[in-house]
Amino acid sequence: MSAVVIEGAHVATVSGAEYPDGHVVAVDGRITAVGAGPAPDAPAGARRIDGRGHLLTPGLVNSHNHLYQWATQGLFADATLFEWLVGSYDIWHRLDAEVVAGTTTAGTAWLALSGCTTVSDHHYIFPAGRGDIVAAEVEAARRVGVRLDLARGSMDRGRSSGGLPPDAVVETLDGALAGTSAAIDAHHDPAFDAMTRVAVAPCSPFSVSRELMTGAAELARSRGVRLHTHLAETVDEEEQCRAEFGCTPAEYAEKLGWLGEDVWLAHAVHLSDAAIARIAATGTGIAHCPTSNARLGAGICRTTELLAAGVPVGLGVDGPASSELSGVVGEIHQAVLMARARKGPQALSARQALHMATLGGARCLGRADELGAIAPGRLADLALWRVDGFGHGVVDDPVVALAFGPPPPLELLLVGGSPVVERGELRTVSSGEAARAGRAAHTRLLQEVDR
Numbered sequence: 001m002s003a004v005v006i007e008g009a010h011v012a013t014v015s016g017a018e019y020p021d022g023h024v025v026a027v028d029g030r031i032t033a034v035g036a037g038p039a040p041d042a043p044a045g046a047r048r049i050d051g052r053g054h055l056l057t058p059g060l061v062n063s064h065n066h067l068y069q070w071a072t073q074g075l076f077a078d079a080t081l082f083e084w085l086v087g088s089y090d091i092w093h094r095l096d097a098e099v100v101a102g103t104t105t106a107g108t109a110w111l112a113l114s115g116c117t118t119v120s121d122h123h124y125i126f127p128a129g130r131g132d133i134v135a136a137e138v139e140a141a142r143r144v145g146v147r148l149d150l151a152r153g154s155m156d157r158g159r160s161s162g163g164l165p166p167d168a169v170v171e172t173l174d175g176a177l178a179g180t181s182a183a184i185d186a187h188h189d190p191a192f193d194a195m196t197r198v199a200v201a202p203c204s205p206f207s208v209s210r211e212l213m214t215g216a217a218e219l220a221r222s223r224g225v226r227l228h229t230h231l232a233e234t235v236d237e238e239e240q241c242r243a244e245f246g247c248t249p250a251e252y253a254e255k256l257g258w259l260g261e262d263v264w265l266a267h268a269v270h271l272s273d274a275a276i277a278r279i280a281a282t283g284t285g286i287a288h289c290p291t292s293n294a295r296l297g298a299g300i301c302r303t304t305e306l307l308a309a310g311v312p313v314g315l316g317v318d319g320p321a322s323s324e325l326s327g328v329v330g331e332i333h334q335a336v337l338m339a340r341a342r343k344g345p346q347a348l349s350a351r352q353a354l355h356m357a358t359l360g361g362a363r364c365l366g367r368a369d370e371l372g373a374i375a376p377g378r379l380a381d382l383a384l385w386r387v388d389g390f391g392h393g394v395v396d397d398p399v400v401a402l403a404f405g406p407p408p409p410l411e412l413l414l415v416g417g418s419p420v421v422e423r424g425e426l427r428t429v430s431s432g433e434a435a436r437a438g439r440a441a442h443t444r445l446l447q448e449v450d451r
């Protein structure tokens, strides 16, 4: 038996009460007790952690990311989404398994250091003959020690078919579906405490044929896995969708069977009231990526209206090439500020943003019974933030300190009760190794492009 007891922290359970001086007990990877004051029944031999001066939250859930973009940060800094994509594809089409191993190591390590315990990674670049990219990613995330939700992406509309990516980077319809099915076979674990899940995730309706969208939905539903894609990110996308399909992206998604409780959509910035009502009625989740949306000038997601309608909303950092910030706690900050810039100071509270970064994301990933809250029976994925120091010590409300202030020092990060970060340092791979892996991936990719 392995047991951990944390006492004296401000415990934000997210799903229920907060305990300003509370305790949490975890045994063999699951939470067994939470409440006010010291733990009444601490297991003998448990590791005891003094949480005074700290905020304890669920481990953060990153509901949308592209880890491979670690290798191409900072490029096309003033481009629109479509300009940025066209420029980036000319680099990304040289990706291989070695680059992805490096970017996954760096990206998941960075996320863990920002309090994230579950990473949903949307990977849709599969150039032919470049190694087993999916296996490289799964292995690297496992070494770092975070849970991986691998949204196996795909594209089948190259430039010769009116799409944005070069033909060399897209798959055939059959190849995309077969590759996705193989990823489910090899890596999807439906177990309660799974470290790896796989979702079916064509890149976006504008880079994928109608047949791939519908085939992907059939595949996911036949295999009992979830569906993910980008939708309604920019005005350009809406104009393209209206011109080609005669409807909005949300209407197009619904026609193709792409709204439902087993679907979550990245961005969803440009939604009408009617689209929000349909998304809410169907139980579709939204991964809100405020930094990326601002960096690319895409617009501001209508989070206030989505939450009011009852839509499950998570937070995503999106790819590091359009969100060099790349930390979930930073997205909490951005989500609050951007919602308020749009709709006033009551538009989104610190606690609503924390909910999005934890239980909201877990709902998007179909794991709300396992992750995203501190409650008995759930997985012991926990983040212990120091909030009595220089940057936060004069803010009395620790949740406000987390959301409004700079990212607090991370004292401890547990995944399934096991420490992945302690006192700001990784316990699995070293920060230095992760940084070198990311740098090497950048160098290798750019050398491949020059060849």
Ligand SMILES: [Zn+2]
Pocket: 064, 065, 066, 122, 230, 266, 318, 319
């Ligand atoms: Zn994205």
